[in-house]
Amino acid sequence: MSISKLPTEIHGFDLIACGGLPEGRATLIAGSSGSAKTVFAAQFLAAGIMERREPGVFVTFEETPEDLRSNFLGLGWDIASWEAAGLWAFVDVSPEPGEPPIFAGGYDLGALMARVQYAVKKVGARRLVLDALGGVFSQFPDETTVRAELFRLTRSLRGLGVTALITAERGEEYGAVSRYGVEEFVSDNVMILRNVLDEEVRRRTLEILKFRGTDHLKGEWPFTIVPGRGIVAIPLAALQLKQKSSDVR
Amino acid sequence: MSISKLPTEIHGFDLIACGGLPEGRATLIAGSSGSAKTVFAAQFLAAGIMERREPGVFVTFEETPEDLRSNFLGLGWDIASWEAAGLWAFVDVSPEPGEPPIFAGGYDLGALMARVQYAVKKVGARRLVLDALGGVFSQFPDETTVRAELFRLTRSLRGLGVTALITAERGEEYGAVSRYGVEEFVSDNVMILRNVLDEEVRRRTLEILKFRGTDHLKGEWPFTIVPGRGIVAIPLAALQLKQKSSDVR
Amino acid sequence: MSISKLPTEIHGFDLIACGGLPEGRATLIAGSSGSAKTVFAAQFLAAGIMERREPGVFVTFEETPEDLRSNFLGLGWDIASWEAAGLWAFVDVSPEPGEPPIFAGGYDLGALMARVQYAVKKVGARRLVLDALGGVFSQFPDETTVRAELFRLTRSLRGLGVTALITAERGEEYGAVSRYGVEEFVSDNVMILRNVLDEEVRRRTLEILKFRGTDHLKGEWPFTIVPGRGIVAIPLAALQLKQKSSDVR
Amino acid sequence: MSISKLPTEIHGFDLIACGGLPEGRATLIAGSSGSAKTVFAAQFLAAGIMERREPGVFVTFEETPEDLRSNFLGLGWDIASWEAAGLWAFVDVSPEPGEPPIFAGGYDLGALMARVQYAVKKVGARRLVLDALGGVFSQFPDETTVRAELFRLTRSLRGLGVTALITAERGEEYGAVSRYGVEEFVSDNVMILRNVLDEEVRRRTLEILKFRGTDHLKGEWPFTIVPGRGIVAIPLAALQLKQKSSDVR
Amino acid sequence: MSISKLPTEIHGFDLIACGGLPEGRATLIAGSSGSAKTVFAAQFLAAGIMERREPGVFVTFEETPEDLRSNFLGLGWDIASWEAAGLWAFVDVSPEPGEPPIFAGGYDLGALMARVQYAVKKVGARRLVLDALGGVFSQFPDETTVRAELFRLTRSLRGLGVTALITAERGEEYGAVSRYGVEEFVSDNVMILRNVLDEEVRRRTLEILKFRGTDHLKGEWPFTIVPGRGIVAIPLAALQLKQKSSDVR
Amino acid sequence: MSISKLPTEIHGFDLIACGGLPEGRATLIAGSSGSAKTVFAAQFLAAGIMERREPGVFVTFEETPEDLRSNFLGLGWDIASWEAAGLWAFVDVSPEPGEPPIFAGGYDLGALMARVQYAVKKVGARRLVLDALGGVFSQFPDETTVRAELFRLTRSLRGLGVTALITAERGEEYGAVSRYGVEEFVSDNVMILRNVLDEEVRRRTLEILKFRGTDHLKGEWPFTIVPGRGIVAIPLAALQLKQKSSDVR
Ligand SMILES: Nc1ncnc2c1ncn2[C@@H]1O[C@H](COP(=O)(O)OP(=O)(O)OP(=O)(O)O)[C@@H](O)[C@H]1O
Ligand SMILES: Nc1ncnc2c1ncn2[C@@H]1O[C@H](COP(=O)(O)OP(=O)(O)OP(=O)(O)O)[C@@H](O)[C@H]1O
Ligand SMILES: Nc1ncnc2c1ncn2[C@@H]1O[C@H](COP(=O)(O)OP(=O)(O)OP(=O)(O)O)[C@@H](O)[C@H]1O
Ligand SMILES: Nc1ncnc2c1ncn2[C@@H]1O[C@H](COP(=O)(O)OP(=O)(O)OP(=O)(O)O)[C@@H](O)[C@H]1O
Ligand SMILES: Nc1ncnc2c1ncn2[C@@H]1O[C@H](COP(=O)(O)OP(=O)(O)OP(=O)(O)O)[C@@H](O)[C@H]1O
Ligand SMILES: Nc1ncnc2c1ncn2[C@@H]1O[C@H](COP(=O)(O)OP(=O)(O)OP(=O)(O)O)[C@@H](O)[C@H]1O
Ligand SMILES: [Mg+2]
Ligand SMILES: [Mg+2]
Ligand SMILES: [Mg+2]
Ligand SMILES: [Mg+2]
Ligand SMILES: [Mg+2]
Ligand SMILES: [Mg+2]
Secondary structure, X not given: OOOOEEOOOOEOHHHHOOOOEEOOOEEEEEEOOOOOHHHHHHHHHHHHHHHHOOOEEEEEOOOOHHHHHHHHHOOOOOHHHHHHOOOEEEEEOOOOOOOXXXXXXXXXXXXXXXXXXXXXXXXXXXXEEEEOOHHHHOOOOOHHHHHXXXXXXXXXXXXXXXXXXXXXXXXXXXXXXXXOOOOOOOOOEEEEEEEEEEOOEEEEEEEEEEEOOOOOOOOEEEEEEEOOOEEEEOOOOHHHHHHHHOOOO | OOOOEEOOOOEOHHHHOOOOEEOOOEEEEEEOOOOOHHHHHHHHHHHHHHHHOOOEEEEEOXXXXXXXXXXXXXXXXXXXXXXXXOOEEEEEOOOOOOOOOOOOOOOOHHHHXXXXXXXXXXHOOOEEEEEOOHHHHOOOOOHHHHHHHHHHHHHHHHOOOOEEXXXXXXXXXXXXXXXXXXXXXXXXXXXXXXXXXXXXXXXXXXXXXXXXXXXXXXXXXXXXXXXXXXXXXXXXXXXXXXXXXXXXX | OOOOEEOOOOEOHHHHOOOOEEOOOEEEEEEOOOOOHHHHHHHHHHHHHHHHOOOEEEEEOXXXXXXXXXXXXXXXXXXXXXXXXXXEEEEEOOOOOOOOOOOOOOOOHHHHHHHHHHHHHXXXXXXXXXXXXXXXXXXXXXXXXXXXXXXXXXXXHHOOOOEEXXXXXXXXXXXXXXXXXXXXXXXXXXXXXXXXXXXXXXXEEEEEEEEOOOOOOOOEEEEEEEXXXXXXXXOOOHHHHHHHHOOOO | OOOOEEOOOXXXXXXXXXXXXXXXXXXXXXXXXXXXXXXXXXXXXXXXXXXXXXXXXXXXXXXXXXXXXXXXHOOOOOHXXXXXXXXXEEEEOOOOOOOXXXXXXXXXXXXXXXXXXXXXXXXXXXXXXXXXXXXXXXXXXXXXXXXXXXXHHHHHHHOOOOEEEEEEEOXXXXXXXXXXXXXXXXXXXXXXXXXXXXXOEEEEEEEEEXXXXXXXXXXXXXXXXXXXXEEEEOOOOHHHHHHHHOOOO | OOOOEEOOOOEOHHHHOOOOEEOOOEEEEEEOOOOOHHHHHHHHHHHHHHHHOOOEEEEEOOOOHHHHHHHHHOOOOOHHHHHHOOOEEEEEOOOOOXXXXXXXXXXXXXXXXXXXXXXXXXXXXXXXXXXXXXXXXXXXXXXHHHHHHHHHHHHHHHOOOOEEEEEEEOOOXXXXXXXXXXXXXXXXXXXXXXXXXXXXXXXXXXXXEEEOOOOXXXXXXXXXXXXXXXXEEOOOOHHHHHHHHOOOO | OOOOEEOOOOEOHHHHOOOOEEOOOEEEEXXXXXXXXXXXXXXXXXXXXXXXXXXXXXXXXXXXXXXXXXXXXXXXXXXXXXHHOOOEEEEEOOOOOOOOOOOOOOOOHHHHHHHHHHHHHHHOOOEEEEEOOHHHXXXXXXXXXXXHHHHHHHHHHHOOOOEEEEEEEOOOOOOOOOOOOOOOOOOOEEEXXXXXXXXXXXXXXXXXXXXXXXXXXXXXXXXXXXXXXXXXXXXXXXXXXXXXXXXXX
């Protein structure tokens, strides 16, 4: 069976992705701090709910559900109401206040997967977000373990029948794709969000680096975050837009 | 509840921040040595007192209160008088003369938080500064611990109901945001102060890198330090100002 | 006996390779994530089957045969039918779901070679692919072991009488050829696939870095991936093509 | 009490420093080898003696007093005569000939401070130099210890009531301010001396990076070393002077 | 006795070398993978046989004699016939198939030298090649051992009365001369072969970095590999040739 | 007593050095492989003998006296005859053939100094060369030991009453002055020899980085090695000479 695509309904993005995210698979989003990884991931769920009534699950590793609910009000998404309607579920693996964000006895994939599976079943989720693996990865002793654990995780997600987004950290806007330099190799699909400082002005772009087995537009595409609306990607040839996008928020 | 902003009353800054600092949360300020982190942090309290009579607490990790009082006289702030008036309180965790700046038995977050809480209550503080975490972080064995401890700290601050500023060190003006490359990921809000050497001239800029869940102007904005007044930020398009700002102090 | 070449039948490539890949030897392909290493390797087998009815064996270290079958439908290759016809065989050494991709008791070359040899005999393979050694290499303690094991592996392949392709990871598009900086020295033949970001546009190129004992064109050559067809290399002088190739997918 | 300044009487420097060095505090001078750290430090004492009859103490960690006396004759400073007149005192902590420059049983701050205090009292010193801490720092196991020890040292100096200069090493002319990347953060005041190679010509500049709590001119200022006179700083806008200063010695 | 030169008879090279390689000494050739180190070394022997009937010995550390014989047929050198005629001898220290390329019980210089001496005597060799030391060096624990062992090796070769070529690996085309950064310092004579990627085109150059005690032309000189002939160096001023050499194979 | 200079009589150099090398002190020469450190050092002795009949001692750590005698015949220096005339003496601390260049039981400064002192007395040497310390330094465990040992060595040399040259290795032509980044700080005087590759052409320059306590010309100065004559430095403004010097050998 060939690879099909799930339309994200994120403004402009599905054009760049030639239809959407590879369905039933996981896509890794790498980006620097503030590059809008969490906004993109939340909008993936929000747009699914608003445009296609597809329920979603948001697994949060550092920010609390409470914080996320407040943060996204300003983008027009009333997550609490979706939770009430059984369309959005949080799996909260953020550390307890006063506890270090270190998994007791090490990171336990089995326990995590059980909670995720339960939530996915409960809401009948078609979309899944894991935000952000940075804190988990940093507990692993070396890049071989990062590689192995990310591999196990993406394999395990396959069994859930959902289309997943996983966010991960990177330090520099150009250069190594991901923090440990191995995450992209074990992922089927990789996107990069950038927040580039260029002559004292910040410009946001997104790029699909790899979609295994399927097509997508290449290169960097400008996007902006509109209050009350969220991410709006601009699927026009990037070079022509350069001057215009530089004063985009 | 959506994110609200606390006006800092730092000249020009609230325009760039679209209202001020995210209220009730902590903002991390990263900057090289001499980039004005301590001036910015002190002015956050001073302006709060002078313009809005909001009391503040200043937790100092390296400079003594006595030194800070002298240092800020030249900017027109009579901290001692504010202390007398119950508007400013120091929490002095700078090492004793003759003692190494290493926390006996390791850094004890609980003890620190107790002292901070006491001071916040005593003056009824709405603003809190922690300056500077560099010496504390450097005692941690690895970046995982830096990450975990900063996470715990910012979580603990939430309970105090104050708007907080935390300062941290960085080495180079461009490149990695923070010394350990993880501090920015666990912070809700991140600002950068720069002191850039450009053709033998220094130019100061500030940038808001990330405000989770709320809006802000993007990119670098020039600022200057005026004797008797403190930081004056210039919220005009940075590029046009370039020639002018280069001869700014 | 002088070195002979096996025509790959990959569009345009055999011109650049002055006839094809060195017959009976192994060629190392290094490339970043998404640089089309797996596409190139699969097309080496697919084109052999379609154009010359030469059977092939595909040893997969990370992606499952099932995934690979789906991935390549979109390029027009019905691998399942070839498997049924005895023209394509998978050797699946990808980790079990739920198991870490770490070889129990270390990587066992002997056991791997036995399975490969069996598959090669069964289909009468003339072409062999090993995709991708990154995960295996990352388990070795140092570059000396990477070097020694890759050396042993390529030596062992000699005995099989096949023309082989081995894929390996690299991080940056320019700079060190391979991840550990030694893989290229112990390989008889080395190719590089690049996916270069140039003014926000991606451009794909391939280069033959070394063919021991035989001729090949030098430098980088543009290529594109055409849905339903696969890799199409463009064996024209690269510089003239530059503008044109930049809008190539 | 606000920060006051002690005029150094180094030609041109006090204009750049808006009056001189912060009185009663320590200033760190970082510079590459040959950047004139020792010349600047010695001239701080020499000018104090010649222009204001302020006695000074020079603590030397590597060069012997004997060598320093010879070295500075060529700049017109007869140190021996000032020693005789009770205006200059050396504290010689340079290693014994034949002994390694490693402090037996580790670096003992207490013993050093006792000797410094004795010398300061004896000549009634208002100025103090410590040249150079590189050899001491290199014995410390890590940057945390460098940070802690430098902090203790500058705190201890406060008790002496003198204005102090401490010299430290740096490798590259641009980039990290100091060798360990932490020295500048624990210092109240930081200056950089540069000896830049620019198109095969060397150009000397000085820069005040930070004066906590007080004003100074920003950016790099050219200076030259005049035989028989010492350092002459040129407090004119640096850019205009560029061509002229490049043939300055 | 002053240094004399042995003409290599490699086309064009002896002009650049002001006569040839320093006679009776060893020359180190450093180059990246595919830079033609093995071709140059083999041609040193082949040209000696063809032009001056000087027998040679080729010590091979990784490629088998069988592979080398095939590889060089395409350059017109029938090594097997020279072996039969007693003009060429291999010393095969390549690892056994199935064995790791690690010397049992460590690298044994004495045993190696005995085998080399035997071969040198048998054919009456005047020329000697050791290709390639990369695999041997990588077994040494640190650069001090690399340095010491290379030193011992070149000293031992002196006793054989031959002119020797030793090949070693380097990673980048510019920057550090050799992999460990010490090999060049203990060698009397050092050459660099480069295979530079310049605007998507590869250009080959050779450079003599150091001939202790004797003269040579300085800088980079273009060369090409002509099928049926081997290396042809072009001893004309490099800069003028630049455009022309870029389309050279 | 002020610093006096010993004219080296190396062509052109004494002008750049404002008279010569600081008398009675040691000067460190850092340079890459082939940068002419050994030639400069030998010429310092040879010119002293030829122009001023000042005897000299050459301590050689890696090359044998025999090799050095041959190497310098081509520059017109008959070292053997000077040895016979009691004007030149070697101290040979190069390793025995077959022995590793590692000092048994560690590097023994006392034993070395005894041999040097004996040779200095025997010929009544006024000039001393130590070539090259790279191999010795590489045996030390860390840069602190390199620093301490170099310090001890230069202190010990003071007692001999000679003007000394010490050569040391560096990797890159620009950037860090010396291999360990500390050698220059503990040396009174530092020179750099460069062999810069600039658009495929090599250009040699020398620079005096630091002469403690005395004057010298600043910046890089071109030099060339003339067969039969040795180093000829060109004390004209470097920039004007640039085109001309680029075709200099
Ligand atoms: N309501 C809003 N209106 C406008 N912009 C917003 C709004 N909410 C968020 N943003 C923008 O999005 C940014 C935050 O993005 P986000 O939290 O997704 O980044 P991230 O990549 O997840 O960062 P981190 O790795 O630190 O978690 C803010 O800095 C702000 O610029
Ligand atoms: N009264 C003043 N008048 C003018 N400028 C001042 C005054 N006080 C401080 N400054 C400026 O502010 C700088 C100090 O800034 P500040 O101490 O806030 O830096 P910082 O980022 O906290 O550095 P560190 O990390 O070393 O603590 C001084 O170097 C000076 O340029
Ligand atoms: N059907 C298709 N149509 C168009 N392009 C495709 C198709 N299938 C794959 N591609 C392109 O090929 C890329 C994947 O290449 P491939 O999987 O071979 O990379 P890789 O070098 O093996 O990466 P990794 O190291 O991560 O395994 C996709 O990102 C996509 O751009
Ligand atoms: N009498 C003099 N006349 C002219 N220039 C002099 C004189 N004395 C010293 N100099 C210059 O000053 C330089 C030495 O400076 P100094 O010893 O202060 O450097 P430094 O920064 O202390 O170096 P290090 O870190 O190696 O101790 C000399 O290299 C020389 O260029
Ligand atoms: N018969 C031939 N005709 C044309 N070119 C050839 C021929 N044989 C070899 N070459 C060229 O020489 C290159 C191989 O060079 P060689 O094996 O000497 O490199 P090397 O520096 O020894 O590499 P390594 O370090 O990987 O051993 C080939 O990549 C090819 O470009
Ligand atoms: N007789 C000569 N004629 C011309 N040039 C010569 C002569 N002898 C030496 N040279 C030049 O001097 C260079 C050798 O310089 P030298 O041995 O002094 O370098 P080095 O800096 O000591 O290197 P290393 O660190 O490897 O010992 C030779 O490469 C050559 O270019
Ligand atoms: Mg986030
Ligand atoms: Mg501060
Ligand atoms: Mg792949
Ligand atoms: Mg000094
Ligand atoms: Mg080779
Ligand atoms: Mg030498």
